[in-house]
Amino acid sequence: MARKRVPIDLPGVDDLFSSQGERDGSVLAGVAEIPLRLIDPFPGHPFQVRDDEEMGRLAESVAESGVLVPLTVRRAGAERYELVSGHRRKRAAELAGLESVPCIIRAMGDDEAVIAMVDSNLQRETILPSERAFAYSMRLEAMRHQGRRTDLTSAQVAQKSSGRWSRDILAEELGVSKDKVQRFIRLTHLVPGLLALVDEGRMKMLPAVETSHLSQEEQGWLLDAIGAQAATPSHAQAVKMKRYSKEGSLTSSLVRSIMEEEKPNQIEQFKIPKKSIARFFRPSATRDEIESRIVRALELLEQAEARRDRQGGA
Numbered sequence: 101m102a103r104k105r106v107p108i109d110l111p112g113v114d115d116l117f118s119s120q121g122e123r124d125g126s127v128l129a130g131v132a133e134i135p136l137r138l139i140d141p142f143p144g145h146p147f148q149v150r151d152d153e154e155m156g157r158l159a160e161s162v163a164e165s166g167v168l169v170p171l172t173v174r175r176a177g178a179e180r181y182e183l184v185s186g187h188r189r190k191r192a193a194e195l196a197g198l199e200s201v202p203c204i205i206r207a208m209g210d211d212e213a214v215i216a217m218v219d220s221n222l223q224r225e226t227i228l229p230s231e232r233a234f235a236y237s238m239r240l241e242a243m244r245h246q247g248r249r250t251d252l253t254s255a256q257v258a259q260k261s262s263g264r265w266s267r268d269i270l271a272e273e274l275g276v277s278k279d280k281v282q283r284f285i286r287l288t289h290l291v292p293g294l295l296a297l298v299d300e301g302r303m304k305m306l307p308a309v310e311t312s313h314l315s316q317e318e319q320g321w322l323l324d325a326i327g328a329q330a331a332t333p334s335h336a337q338a339v340k341m342k343r344y345s346k347e348g349s350l351t352s353s354l355v356r357s358i359m360e361e362e363k364p365n366q367i368e369q370f371k372i373p374k375k376s377i378a379r380f381f382r383p384s385a386t387r388d389e390i391e392s393r394i395v396r397a398l399e400l401l402e403q404a405e406a407r408r409d410r411q412g413g414a
Contacts, residue, residue: 131170134203136194139173139181142213146234147221149191156195158188163196170202172220174213181205184213185220211242218242222274228299233287236274240285286312291319303332310338314345321352325359333359 149155171186181203183190193201208216218239222232271278283305287295289312297303303311311322311333322341326332333341337358344350372394381390 131202135200158192159195162192170204173203174208211245214242233284293323306335307338321355
């Protein structure tokens with residue numbers, strides 16, 4: 101007996117880059133077809149729209165099936181619209197050669213639009229540290245305009261909302277810890293060159309946060325030193341520079357001096373498989389004992405070779 105086939109509706113690629121709110125809105129609200137030339141990007145949009153492999157797949161899906169999930173826009177003057185969410189879908193539509201896209205037109209104030217824009221984009225799978233930093237910062241500013249105190253840099257002055265700290269409310273809404281939010285916001289104080297190093301993964305979060313407290317001139321000195329040393333600062337070096345900066349004694353030469361200090365993780369390591377030397381040591385031997393014994397053995401070997409050379413030349 102043949103099995104009965106049950107049709108399964110799988111989401112298209114376009115559905116994967118939208119929020120449930122947008123999908124619900126496409127049903128509940130009217131959808132208008134708007135020419136792409138009339139849609140402007142969101143001012144200060146912190147998320148990059150990259151023409152990468154993923155965008156190529158999305159463009160192929162749009163070319164084949166159209167934009168399945170409408171973009172969300174708001175009016176921006178006579179016959180102009182501001183894109184709130186759907187920047188990637190808009191770009192995919194452009195690459196697919198479409199002239200217009202389906203849009204949901206919503207009446208939103210500036211702050212409401214910022215929050216909607218940030219929240220829809222934070223669902224992306226891959227987000228650069230700089231994108232997250234400016235997105236968090238924009239959302240905080242919008243919340244402040246809406247009457248909430250969002251000073252995450254000082255726990256002592258943060259105000260309460262409904263008996264809870266506002267920073268805790270923000271972190272809860274974003275689904276992350278308040279410390280993580282605070283660290284990302286600090287990244288917005290980095291000069292572009294240093295922020296790029298964070299995005300590239302060459303500079304770690306903790307030293308980047310400490311470095312963000314330096315002035316722009318001091319950060320410029322650090323960029324020069326990084327170029328000369330071909331290395332970014334460790335957390336300890338960043339803390340040291342921050343301390344000197346706070347004291348008003350940080351100079352370009354001092355930055356170079358600090359960066360020239362050897363970092364523990366930059367000391368060249370030579371590794372020997374443990375099984376290759378295990379027979380020379382008792383099982384309980386510590387790492388230091390093993391290292392000391394190996395160095396002593398090499399010293400004795402060096403002495404023996406020196407004696408043999410002297411005897412051979414006699």
